Amino acid sequence: MAYPSIEQYQIALQYPKTAFTDPELAAGRIRPSGMGTPIVVSGGFALTYALETNRTKYAVRCFHKEAKGIERRYAGISSKLASLASPYFVRFDFQPTGVKANQSVYPVVKMAWAEGKTLGDFVESNFHDSIQLTNLIASLGKLAAYLEEQNIAHGDIQEGNLMVADSGRQLQLIDYDGMFVPEIASLGGAELGHRDYQHPKRDSSHFSARLDRFSFIVLNLSLRALCARPSIWDSSQSGAGVIICRANDFANPGGSRILAELAKIPGLERDVQNFATICTAQFVQIPSLDDFISRRNIPQRMSESELSIAASTGSGYISPYTVLDAANFSAFQENIGSMIELVGKIVHVSPDYLEYAFLNFGDWRGKSVTIALWSDALARSKERPTKAWVGRWVTVRGLVQAFRKGAYDHMTIAAATLAQVTVLTEKEAKYRLTPYQKPDLIPARTNNSTLQKLAVESSKPVVEKAPPRTSAAPRSLSANQLALERMRQQTPPPPSRGKVASPVYSGGPSHQNPPTPAKARATVIPRPPVVPVPPSPSMQPRHEALTQKRSGGIIAWLSNLFK
Numbered sequence: 001m002a003y004p005s006i007e008q009y010q011i012a013l014q015y016p017k018t019a020f021t022d023p024e025l026a027a028g029r030i031r032p033s034g035m036g037t038p039i040v041v042s043g044g045f046a047l048t049y050a051l052e053t054n055r056t057k058y059a060v061r062c063f064h065k066e067a068k069g070i071e072r073r074y075a076g077i078s079s080k081l082a083s084l085a086s087p088y089f090v091r092f093d094f095q096p097t098g099v100k101a102n103q104s105v106y107p108v109v110k111m112a113w114a115e116g117k118t119l120g121d122f123v124e125s126n127f128h129d130s131i132q133l134t135n136l137i138a139s140l141g142k143l144a145a146y147l148e149e150q151n152i153a154h155g156d157i158q159e160g161n162l163m164v165a166d167s168g169r170q171l172q173l174i175d176y177d178g179m180f181v182p183e184i185a186s187l188g189g190a191e192l193g194h195r196d197y198q199h200p201k202r203d204s205s206h207f208s209a210r211l212d213r214f215s216f217i218v219l220n221l222s223l224r225a226l227c228a229r230p231s232i233w234d235s236s237q238s239g240a241g242v243i244i245c246r247a248n249d250f251a252n253p254g255g256s257r258i259l260a261e262l263a264k265i266p267g268l269e270r271d272v273q274n275f276a277t278i279c280t281a282q283f284v285q286i287p288s289l290d291d292f293i294s295r296r297n298i299p300q301r302m303s304e305s306e307l308s309i310a311a312s313t314g315s316g317y318i319s320p321y322t323v324l325d326a327a328n329f330s331a332f333q334e335n336i337g338s339m340i341e342l343v344g345k346i347v348h349v350s351p352d353y354l355e356y357a358f359l360n361f362g363d364w365r366g367k368s369v370t371i372a373l374w375s376d377a378l379a380r381s382k383e384r385p386t387k388a389w390v391g392r393w394v395t396v397r398g399l400v401q402a403f404r405k406g407a408y409d410h411m412t413i414a415a416a417t418l419a420q421v422t423v424l425t426e427k428e429a430k431y432r433l434t435p436y437q438k439p440d441l442i443p444a445r446t447n448n449s450t451l452q453k454l455a456v457e458s459s460k461p462v463v464e465k466a467p468p469r470t471s472a473a474p475r476s477l478s479a480n481q482l483a484l485e486r487m488r489q490q491t492p493p494p495p496s497r498g499k500v501a502s503p504v505y506s507g508g509p510s511h512q513n514p515p516t517p518a519k520a521r522a523t524v525i526p527r528p529p530v531v532p533v534p535p536s537p538s539m540q541p542r543h544e545a546l547t548q549k550r551s552g553g554i555i556a557w558l559s560n561l562f563k
Contacts, residue, residue: 003063003065004101004102006040006047006064006336006337006399007336007337007402008102009047009064009101010037010040012101012102013038014030014032014038016029016030019099020060020098020108021095021097021099021100021105022095022098022110025051025060025110028052028053029052029053030049030050031052033374034372034375035372035403037401039414041160041399042064042399043175043177044156045064045065045066045067046061046062046064046065046109046175048060049062050113056112056113057113058113059111059112060108061108061109061175061177062108063106063107064337067177067190067191068187068190069184070190071096071107072184072187074176076183076184077179078092080152080181081176081181088143088172088173089172089173090172090173091111092109092110092111092176093110095107095110098110114163114174115163115165115172116163116164116165117163117164118161118162118163118164119158119159119161119162119163119164119243120159120240120241120243122136122168123136127230127238131167132168133223135168135169136164137220137224137227138168138169140216140219140220140223140289141289141293143171143216144213144290145289145290147209148209148288148290151182151209152179152180152182153179153180153212154178154179154211154212155177155178155180155189155212156175156177156178156193156194156215157193157197157215157216158196158215159194159241159242159243160241161173161174177190178191180208180209180211185207187207188204188207189205189211192204193211193215194320195247195318195319196241196242196245197214197219198215198250200247200250200251201282202214202283206284210283213286213289214278214283214286217286217287217289217292218245221244221268221271221272221275222243222244223243225244225265225268226244228266228268229265232261235261236258236261237422239419240421240422241320241397244262245258245259246258246318247319248318248436251318253275253276254276259275270295271292274292274298277298277299278292278299281299316431316434317434317435317436318436319432320341321338321397322335322338322340323340323432323435324342325343325344325433326342326343326361326369327361327369332411333402335400336411338399338400339397339399340397340413341396341397341432342371342394342395342398342413343393343432344393344394345361345391345392345393345429346359346393346394347362348363348364348390349385349386351385351387355374356374356375356378357372357373358371359371359373359389364408365407365408366408368410368411369410369411369412370403370411371394371412371413371414371415371421372413372414372415373414373417374414376416377415377417378418380416381417381419382419385418385421393425394422394423394424395421395422395429396413396415396420396421396422398414398420399414400412400413401413401414
């Protein structure tokens with residue numbers, strides 16, 4: 001089924017009376033934004049609207065992207081959750097013909113409104129309060145254990161899908177599009193979840209009760225770190241959907257500044273080491289949260305062939321959404337109605353209005369990309385943007401909407417609060433504008449060569465030779481991995497005696513910002529068989545200041561990690 005676009009839903013839902021077939025929803029109200037369109041939150045498959053009636057409040061989910069077997073999927077989920085009658089889930093009603101838009105009818109999910117704050121908002125408000133965070137950690141542990149016991153999974157555990165109340169003691173899950181229950185196992189997965197909370201090797205073939213394990217481990221480790229050292233919230237640039245760790249940290253744990261920082265916290269070092277091992281292991285090897293905390297069933301170290309594959313971590317920034325340069329107006333025009341991550345330099349601020357404030361990235365009198373803070377957003381903000389914000393590089397994630405009035409032609413992202421707008425350095429901004437690219441092939445590295453490279457280039461991944469597994473499960477290799485194995489089998493042995501050192505990958509700078517990024521190229525440079533090659537001038541660090549601060553700590557940590 002082809003669903004309406006976000007713009008088509010926005011037009012139809014301005015008039016709930018004619019849009020909804022459910023009499024209760026038809027009598028409700030959806031609050032408009034400053035642009036006059038309904039306030040909406042976009043997800044992978046559905047748009048969520050807050051609809052109020054005289055008696056109650058609902059979250060109404062309208063689908064804008066096809067999820068295979070959606071009716072069978074929700075029928076199975078509804079039946080299972082009804083049988084559980086658990087307070088972790090809210091009541092919902094799947095309506096196959098619930099909304100009229102674009103001259104046809106489409107399904108909606110009518111969901112009871114969950115009270116409390118989202119997990120992200122709760123942590124952002126309380127990251128310095130160890131008591132409330134401790135409550136939350138305990139609640140997450142109970143939720144994880146309950147899902148394991150029931151052999152079900154939410155599928156997208158993240159900051160926006162958990163509602164927190166009672167000082168962290170009460171949790172409710174919302175948005176069930178990607179849920180796994182045994183009754184719908186044959187349908188397969190519908191989504192892959194928020195990338196900043198998911199294992200880097202999760203793909204569409206994974207659909208089981210294990211889906212939430214990695215997310216719970218990430219949250220547990222991050223919240224424990226905040227309890228011990230609240231300053232990590234700022235140093236990790238958390239907020240706006242991110243709690244300490246990001247997808248880049250999972251894809252390359254050896255080169256992660258944040259994980260190295262967490263490893264220095266007393267009592268967390270071993271757990272961070274175990275977490276790094278989990279990130280490089282196969283998805284099916286992820287332990288339960290209880291096993292992670294108890295340090296049981298941690299995956300074994302990787303074999304040499306697996307290390308070579310894990311070394312191919314690529315370069316560039318990994319985001320859950322398409323990253324757009326705010327100076328590129330046409331790129332935003334092409335993404336109207338899509339969730340994106342904006343990165344740009346502010347050129348003008350309109351702070352003199354009580355009702356709203358605009359952060360402009362172009363000439364506001366004509367075509368401009370704009371971050372809008374409407375009255376409700378300003379009411380929730382601790383400060384207002386001022387002209388001092390001009391010249392700052394910032395990022396925000398949100399839905400692209402068009403605002404056209406007279407000469408004004410704005411591509412707008414509405415922020416729910418000023419705290420959602422994260423200030424960046426110019427270097428970090430340009431890094432985020434570099435799309436993630438995974439090289440086709442990178443040969444294995446030895447531990448010594450990796451540690452030598454890390455001393456001068458701490459953002460590169462660190463791997464080492466480890467003992468082969470004794471009980472590893474059979475692995476299915478990708479096309480690139482099969483090619484790598486064939487190359488090894490065809491390479492003639494060297495004439496010299498002894499063991500020949502592995503070749504070294506020498507890549508160019510990854511923090512570039514071309515209009516159309518060029519394909520990453522891997523250059524293989526053979527090394528002498530015995531004497532390690534010292535770092536060359538071309539391998540100087542891209543982040544000199546960060547390298548000076550962290551290289552010693554990362555090297556010591558990684559040396560212990562692979563002993």
